[in-house]
Amino acid sequence: MIRWQHLLNKLTTDDPLLQEKLSVWRIHPHKTPLALIQGFSFISANSATLDYFGTEYDTFVNATPYDFSPRIQSSGRNSVEFAREMILEAVSGINVEFSWLHLNQQGNELPTRVNLYRCYLQQQPVVLVELQALNRRTQVRPAIADGFAHIPKEILSTTLEESAEAVYITDIDNKILAVNKAMCRICGYSAEQLINKTPFFLEASPLNASDESECLQALKQRGFWQGETLKQRSDGSTFPAWQSSRRIAADGLEYHVNIFSDISTKKLLETQLTTRAMYDTLTGLPNRFHLKQILNGALDKLKDDPLALGALMFLDLNGFKNINDSFGHSMGDRVLQLVAARLEAGCIEKADIARMGGDEFTLVLQDCSCKEEIQLFAEQILSLFDSPFEIEGQKFFLGTSIGIALFPTHSDQAGQLISLADTAMYCAKKNQPHLVFYDKSMSQAAELKLKLINNLRHAHSLKQFKLAYQAIVDLHTNKPIAAEALLRWQKSPTEHYEAAEFVPLLEETGLIVSIGQWALEQACKQASVWRAQYQPDFKISVNVSPLQLEHVDFVGQVVNALEMVALPAEALILEITESALLRQPEQARHTLERIKALGVGIAIDDFGTGLSSLSRLGTLPIDSVKIDAEFALRLTDASGQKLCHAIVQLAQALGIHFVAEGIETQQQKDIITHMGQGFAQGFLFGYPSYVEQFTESYLAEKCIA
Numbered sequence: 009m010i011r012w013q014h015l016l017n018k019l020t021t022d023d024p025l026l027q028e029k030l031s032v033w034r035i036h037p038h039k040t041p042l043a044l045i046q047g048f049s050f051i052s053a054n055s056a057t058l059d060y061f062g063t064e065y066d067t068f069v070n071a072t073p074y075d076f077s078p079r080i081q082s083s084g085r086n087s088v089e090f091a092r093e094m095i096l097e098a099v100s101g102i103n104v105e106f107s108w109l110h111l112n113q114q115g116n117e118l119p120t121r122v123n124l125y126r127c128y129l130q131q132q133p134v135v136l137v138e139l140q141a142l143n144r145r146t147q148v149r150p151a152i153a154d155g156f157a158h159i160p161k162e163i164l165s166t167t168l169e170e171s172a173e174a175v176y177i178t179d180i181d182n183k184i185l186a187v188n189k190a191m192c193r194i195c196g197y198s199a200e201q202l203i204n205k206t207p208f209f210l211e212a213s214p215l216n217a218s219d220e221s222e223c224l225q226a227l228k229q230r231g232f233w234q235g236e237t238l239k240q241r242s243d244g245s246t247f248p249a250w251q252s253s254r255r256i257a258a259d260g261l262e263y264h265v266n267i268f269s270d271i272s273t274k275k276l277l278e279t280q281l282t283t284r285a286m287y288d289t290l291t292g293l294p295n296r297f298h299l300k301q302i303l304n305g306a307l308d309k310l311k312d313d314p315l316a317l318g319a320l321m322f323l324d325l326n327g328f329k330n331i332n333d334s335f336g337h338s339m340g341d342r343v344l345q346l347v348a349a350r351l352e353a354g355c356i357e358k359a360d361i362a363r364m365g366g367d368e369f370t371l372v373l374q375d376c377s378c379k380e381e382i383q384l385f386a387e388q389i390l391s392l393f394d395s396p397f398e399i400e401g402q403k404f405f406l407g408t409s410i411g412i413a414l415f416p417t418h419s420d421q422a423g424q425l426i427s428l429a430d431t432a433m434y435c436a437k438k439n440q441p442h443l444v445f446y447d448k449s450m451s452q453a454a455e456l457k458l459k460l461i462n463n464l465r466h467a468h469s470l471k472q473f474k475l476a477y478q479a480i481v482d483l484h485t486n487k488p489i490a491a492e493a494l495l496r497w498q499k500s501p502t503e504h505y506e507a508a509e510f511v512p513l514l515e516e517t518g519l520i521v522s523i524g525q526w527a528l529e530q531a532c533k534q535a536s537v538w539r540a541q542y543q544p545d546f547k548i549s550v551n552v553s554p555l556q557l558e559h560v561d562f563v564g565q566v567v568n569a570l571e572m573v574a575l576p577a578e579a580l581i582l583e584i585t586e587s588a589l590l591r592q593p594e595q596a597r598h599t600l601e602r603i604k605a606l607g608v609g610i611a612i613d614d615f616g617t618g619l620s621s622l623s624r625l626g627t628l629p630i631d632s633v634k635i636d637a638e639f640a641l642r643l644t645d646a647s648g649q650k651l652c653h654a655i656v657q658l659a660q661a662l663g664i665h666f667v668a669e670g671i672e673t674q675q676q677k678d679i680i681t682h683m684g685q686g687f688a689q690g691f692l693f694g695y696p697s698y699v700e701q702f703t704e705s706y707l708a709e710k711c712i713a
Contacts, residue, residue: 012054013037015044019136021127023103026136030127041139045124046132048072048095060139062112066421067300073137075297076110076118078285098124098135107142111285117278174249178264182206182224185263194270196242207266212238212246223253227264231255239268247272288363290341291348299362299370303415303422306374310416317376318415321359321386322429323351324437325367326407335402343404346397354392358385370429379414379445386410386443409436413446461513463499468523472498475530476696479706480549480667480689483681488706490547490581491538492689493531494696495523511553520553527551529569532580534699536573542707549581551613554588558595563602570606577607583634585613597628604629611667616655626662632687633659637670640690643679656683 016034021027033040041060043053049072058068061076073095077087091108098104103125110118119142124135168175174191176184187202195202195210211221226233234252241247251268286298294302306318325347332340344367351361351369359371371389376382389410396403411432419425431454432446467473477491497505514520528550535548556562570577582603589596589612600610615633635655642648652668659666668680671690680688694705 012042012052015052015129016042016054018129019127019134020129021125023125023127026103026125026127029125029138043068043137043139044129045073045095045135045137046129048092050137051134057137057139060112060118060141061110067304067423070423070427073108073110075300076112078109078111078281080281080284082109094122094124095135098126099133101126109281111282117281173267173269175265175267176202176207178207178266180262180264182264194241195239201242210239212240223251223266227253227255236271237268239270248275288365291345291363293348293352293369294360294362296362296364299360299364299372299426300422302360302362302372303425306372307415307420307422309374310420314416316374317378317382317417319371319373319376319382320413320415320425320429321371321373321389322364322411322413322426322433323369323371323389323408324433326409326437326442328367328406331404331406339399342399343397343406346399347406350392350397351389354389370426382412382414383443383445386412390441390443407442409433409442411436411444411446418446457513460510461517464497464510464513464517464519467497467499468519468526473523473526474498474698475527475534476698477534477702478689478696479693479702480687481693483668483677483686483688488543488693489545489687490549491535491702491706492549492583493527493534493551495527495551507551515553515555518555520555521559524553524556525565525569528565529572532569532575533573535579536575538703538707539575539579542703546707547579547581547609549583549611551583552588554585554591557584557588557599558592562599563606566603566608567606570608578609581609581611581631583611583613586615589628600629614669616651630664632665632667634667634669637690640668640670640672640676640680643676649679652680653683656680656686659686660684 013034016030016037019030021030033042038055041054041057043057044051049070050068051070053065053068058065061068063076073091074087077091081087081090083090094104094106103123105121105123108120108122110120112118121140121142123138123140125138126133127136128134169188171188172190174194175186175188176191177186178184184202184205184207187199191197191202192199208221222235223233223237232252232254234250237249237251238246239249248271249268250271251266253264253266256263256265286295286301287293288295303320310316310318328340328343331343344363347367347369348361348363351371355361355371359373362370362372364370373382373385390408393406393408396405398404411429411434413419413425413428413432415425418428428446428451431450432444434454435450436442436444474496476494476496478494479488480490480492481488495507495511497510499505511520514523531548531550535546538546556565559565566580566582569575570580584596584600604610609631610629611632611634612628612630613634614636616636616639633655635652639648639652639655643652656666666684666686668686668688669690671677671680671688671692673692676690677688677692680686697705
């Protein structure tokens, strides 16, 4: 727990009240249950918190607050939605306090008062969590005169008699002296059947005559007892009860006052809450929280048999998103139920199945003899998806990708095993036959990717993004008529990344929308300068991501970029990839028509490598196609020339321009020039360069060799 003290010391805040609390907690770091949240997951906690949840540090870290909660809170709110709402409110700078029902690792309820405070760890916002147990039975209440001393005994007797809780009073020999109506109603006995009897027959597991119950022992030693017990009715049925007993002396005699209530309804609710917390409501399979318990149980068995081998398989459905998008989430839910049923049928007595959420499932295999046995079983799971899933006459063809982590080979920690299997699954999605065992290189690649993503999140604010420009020239005059703006990431003086290395990560995280808008504005600004100072008809070409094209305000962003620098619309060309047109074709066509109406040029980038249909291409409002650089490499052979010539003829037939990319040699230029009037770009005409060099090399001279 040295790390907790270290983290606590590094926390900073502008809140004077929180500063005082931090000062106290730094002196006693493990007295109050505390934890840290970044995003929506715990990143650390002190020993008091781990004891509170009955868990280990490795299990707790990277879990979320709703991993230790029932699905639905007692207020009726969904735990995931409620927790995220409170965390986001805390991140915004509001100190949040609310009541929360937690579950510990054993599934026991933990009513808790939660306080969330925003603070900073190495300039990054984190949420400090303070937990306070809400156990009313252990709360110390101030002694206040209750007024019973002034109430006539007749009223107290009537109140006791009419109480909804069962009450019976015994003497020092444990003989029943009095019972109330609730006692008779709940247990099914008359008062005559109970008076002067010992109450052992009311217990579902009666003791021998020589034994004393825990209650009697406590009454003799401490004078009071309370706890859960199992009672038995006159018809032999049993029910759980919560009983409180106290020894009272009056008139020189001792009495035992016993009060209990039927808690069957409460126990049923507890069972329902536990079920909701442990099982997926859609499929009935164990959920993520339950999976960790299954894994922990399997890992515990390894202590007795160190040579045993187990596996965690992480499954993700291939093609499921298309079902949701095409048929709706209701149909998607029914498909998931069929998938769960097929997995259960194929894994009876072989594996424990769980649903992680969405279209992700896991299988836990135990007592495996070798890796080959696991491989064979995984192949059987893949074969389960060979047949389609059929609902109301509609057939759905799905595949699955499986990532496998072995235990204890790869890890002996449940949380880490899930992470490793998940990492392997993402690798499996990229490789046939979509079945991959984890190895360390995957984690190294994942860690590098995560590091790059984290750095990318701050790159814009640190002004690390730059635009390089590559000339687009007229093939017949050799004059530059435009420049393509290319995004570059100068992370440090020695670390430089080209677009292909980080743009996919920007798209994956959604950062491409804001960064793409910045690049568009910068390119328009530079084009305005070049047109004013050097070449009035010069144009700028900017790449547009599919995510940008799908943004609801993309057209407004284009208009804003032009108006900021008073750049004419015809001076701007937007480059769209073929894949962007396939994602949401109708929406893409509508957006392009609005852009075309502005007067902005539209080019299809990397033409020839995508899957666009010629019929759709003819209906799109485009001005040019950019022939992919792969075709330039094949210009020296006959088949390559025929392909390029076909694309050029297609452009001419559609009345649009062509731009040949990747022209690196004079021979390639000569061949493409003879095919028709067009444009080109490539290393033959110059490498991408920053503003000063581009201006000097191209615009100042007006012409290149």
